[in-house]
Amino acid sequence: AQKVxxxxxxISVVEKEDVTLDCVYETRDTTYYLFWYKQPPSxxxxxxxxxxxxxxxxxxxxxxxxxFQKSTSSFNFTIxxxxxxxxxxxxxxxxxxxYGNKLVFGAGTILRVKS
Amino acid sequence: GAVVSQHPSRVICKSGTSxxxxxxxxxxxxxxxxxxxxxxxxxxxxxxTSNEGSKATYEQGVEKDKFLINHASLTLSTLTVTSxxxxxxxxxxxxxGGGSRSYEQYFGxxxxxxxx
Numbered sequence: 001a002q003k004v005x006x007x008x009x010x011i012s013v014v015e016k017e018d019v020t021l022d023c024v025y026e027t028r029d030t031t032y033y034l035f036w037y038k039q040p041p042s043x044x045x046x047x048x049x050x051x052x053x054x055x056x057x058x059x060x061x062x063x064x065x066x067x068f069q070k071s072t073s074s075f076n077f078t079i080x081x082x083x084x085x086x087x088x089x090x091x092x093x094x095x096x097x098x099y100g101n102k103l104v105f106g107a108g109t110i111l112r113v114k115s
Numbered sequence: 116g117a118v119v120s121q122h123p124s125r126v127i128c129k130s131g132t133s134x135x136x137x138x139x140x141x142x143x144x145x146x147x148x149x150x151x152x153x154x155x156x157x158x159x160x161x162x163x164t165s166n167e168g169s170k171a172t173y174e175q176g177v178e179k180d181k182f183l184i185n186h187a188s189l190t191l192s193t194l195t196v197t198s199x200x201x202x203x204x205x206x207x208x209x210x211x212g213g214g215s216r217s218y219e220q221y222f223g224x225x226x227x228x229x230x231x
Contacts, residue, residue: 012196016195034181042223042224043208043224043227044222045159045208045222045227047221048223050219068123091158093160095220100164101147101212102149102161102164103149103159103161103210103220104161105158105159106158107157107158108157108158111157
C-alpha cells in the first residue's frame with residue numbers, strides 16, 4: 001500500500017518565521033520518488049522538488065530546504081524567513097514503481113503567512 | 116519542466132449536458148496521462164490513467180461511463196463528463212508523463228467545472 005500523511009492540516013505563522021511542513025510516507029517499494037508541490041489560490045500545482053529513494057541528501061534551494069530520512073519515512077519541508085507569498089496549500093506526494101508510478105498525494109497543509 | 120495545457124480553464128454548464136476537457140502536452144510525447152479531481156479544500160484524487168492508444172484504467176469508485184477518457188495521440192488526452200450533474204462540479208487537473216520521464220508528472224493548470 002502507498003500512503004502519504006500530512007498531519008498538519010493548517011499552519012499559521014507571522015512573516016519571517018521559519019516553518020516546517022511534515023510529511024510521512026508508507027511504501028513497500030524500494031524504488032520510489034517523493035515530491036512536494038505548492039498550490040496557490042489560482043489552483044495550479046507548482047512543482048517544488050523530487051527526491052528518489054536512493055538519494056538521502058538534504059537539499060536547499062533558496063529559502064526552501066528538505067529533510068529526507070528513510071529511517072523515519074519522512075520528507076519534511078522547511079521554509080525559512082517565510083513571506084506572505086508563501087501562503088498556499090502544500091502537498092507531499094509519493095510515486096512508486098510498483099504502483100505504476102501513480103502519484104499518491106497527502107491531504108495537504110494549508111500555510112498562512114501573516115504580515 | 117515540461118509544459119502541459121488544459122482547455123478550458125473554466126466552464127459552466129447545465130445539468131444533463133456533457134463537457135469535454137482537453138489536456139495537451141506541448142513539448143514532449145506523453146505516453147501516459149493522468150486525470151485528477153480535487154474537491155474544495157481537499158487533496159487530489161486520481162481518477163484514471165490513460166495510455167496512448169489504449170483504454171484508460173479507472174480507479175476504484177470512478178464511473179467509466181460517466182467520465183470518458185480518450186488518449187488518441189501522444190500529446191492529447193480528453194476527459195468528457197457525460198450528463199453532468201451539480202455533484203460533478205469540481206476542479207479537474209491532468210498531468211502528463213511517461214517515456215523517458217516515466218517517474219515524473221507535469222501538471223496542467225486545471226479546469227474548474229461548475230454544473231448548474
